[in-house]
Amino acid sequence: MPKTVVPIGPYHPLQEEPEFFTLTVDGETVVDADVRLGYNHRGIEKLSERKTFDQGVFVVERICGICSTSHPFAYVQAVEDVFPMEVPERAKYIRTIIGEGERIHSHLLWLGLAGHFLGYNTVYMWAWKLREEILDAMEILSGNRNNYAMFKPGGVRRDIKAEDIPVAVKKIDSIVPTLEMLKKAVVDDPVLHCRTKGVGILTKEDAISYCAVGPIARASGVARDVRKNCPYAAYDRVEWNMIVTENGDVFDKAVIRVLETFESIKIMKSCLLNLPGGEIDAKITSVPVGEGIGHAEAPRGEVFHYVRSDGTNRPARHKVRAPTFMNLPTFKATVVGATLSDATIILAAIDPCYCCTERLAVRDKKGKKLYSGAELLRLSQEKTRMMREETAVK
Amino acid sequence: MTRDEALKSIQERFPNDMIEFFDKSPKRVFIEIKPEAIVPVARHIFRDLGARFNIASGVDTRTHIEILYHFTMEDINLLITVRVKLNQDNPEIDSLAPSFHGANWIEREIHELLGVNFKGHPDLRRLLLPEQWPQGVYPLRRDYEEWDKAAVRNRGV
């Protein structure tokens, strides 16, 4: 059977960022996948060399909107690693609070999008409505819904007021009942089981060979989490569990993210209620000559920053590596052998940080368009609807 | 495996290829090796020590081009960085992509941003830069200059 090439991208109404995937299909089955990046390349590493260490935090915050805290988290730790030095306790707790707040809102965002791709638009609307509560809590604590600008080399920029803490804790507690309902909707729904179990499996060997990080690796049985393996900030002072599953399919990736949201709520509340007193800033005035490495666990995996300082007030080199850079190549390993209607959900399960990923479209070798991005999405939602009808009939 | 055992295994297996061994702190070790030895050293760290490959950083210094390969041994919270120094005129080194998939994309990126040739890489095409970007212009090099005459660099106020 002649092979057809299916390009996916670059503009899809629901996906925020542009990227270009090309799937080669044989009938309905995907036999190869290729990615073309570059639609979001903004030359941040070169830009960092002309900013001071303090200004660099604002640049890296804008690498990715959803993980806008993880990049500053890793960057300030890289700068502090040049010495190496420790920041005050209160600063560590505040950093953890902001980091976990971001994880909650990012996982809820993913849950909404996954629900949409599968045709559960109610889940989409509920998850994003719930997300507003956590964004309110972040606004109370830091002053902004998204780019918090709380981090600086040596500590944090602003303090959390004591009177804000009970208000924020109340907001966080208010999302737990709805989250339990969403968890049941994901974990117990039989149609969702049919739709996502056994789909897009990433084997443990592939997860290790591709050096995958984050929920992708944990779904395949690889117990990797920077917060547990290389504890930083206040993660070793709070009781929490790393969620690891064995099957590596889309269902496992969804379950991990939902359960991690509960763990994040636990960590955030614990840090808020046990916030130690003291200084929030070690007040660095200059960075010595040397090299530093900082890594943090973003919602998508490990963010890695490397900084080389030559004694001036600007970095000589700043290397940034987002988790999706390691996770996106696993798309090739997971989508080959799957059907076209599953391609969207397999891509969404990687949770591509939209600063470096793209959308899907399908065309045949002569260039004639077979499906657009919206139609591929509709294929995925149709499949769910058909499955639902079948199970209802049974 | 403890930290000392892991570091000793590297030092004992590659005594002639090691140029510098800098034990910076309990969690950070920087090792400089000869460029020819990168594939066996990386394979040893990845397969035998069970480390994860984080990423590779390419740096253009005034005198040479450096590539640092970062590996994390998660069980003992140790980050091993392997450094190689290449000459600026024709930097090239053996590719790690055939050894593990995680190195594939980063070598493509260092190739297009710094101009390093990775021998044996299965597919060394552009990853991030657009098609109309001129060949031979490497943005991360120190001598990079703005080549686009139509670029606007002020805010217009």
Add this chain to the structure above:
Amino acid sequence: MGMKLKALLKSPWVFHLSTGSCNNCDIEVLDCLTPRFDIERFGMLLAGSIKHADVLLITGSCNRQSTERLKRLYDQVPKPCVVIAIGECSLSRGVFIHSYNCPVPLDHIVPVDVYIPGCPPKPEAIIAGVVKLIQKIEKGNGKR
């Protein structure tokens, strides 16, 4: 032309595209559709295809690769069409003004009608910007 635009803006279909952004503005745009802000009650819908768009919401710092696609897409949009630039990046490229891959700001590529500043602008700001645009066009002061 003015009357057609006024009629279209009674229930504008919005097409959103990103020319190389961190995605924060894009998520705030999507947030406008969610239950808290819910712009669907004003008749604003996210259009599936560029051919159905009355309003183009553009975010991002106009990266070289995206700019080509942007020009092509802008030619496909049926005119009259209103262009709204959302976020600092589409205003002047924001922090990325010196980036080697972001040569020109958005208004050097397509004509922009409304600028909504912010990094990212809150959904209230986006809705306020769109409402101001609609009022301006209804009064007859809008271009085209």
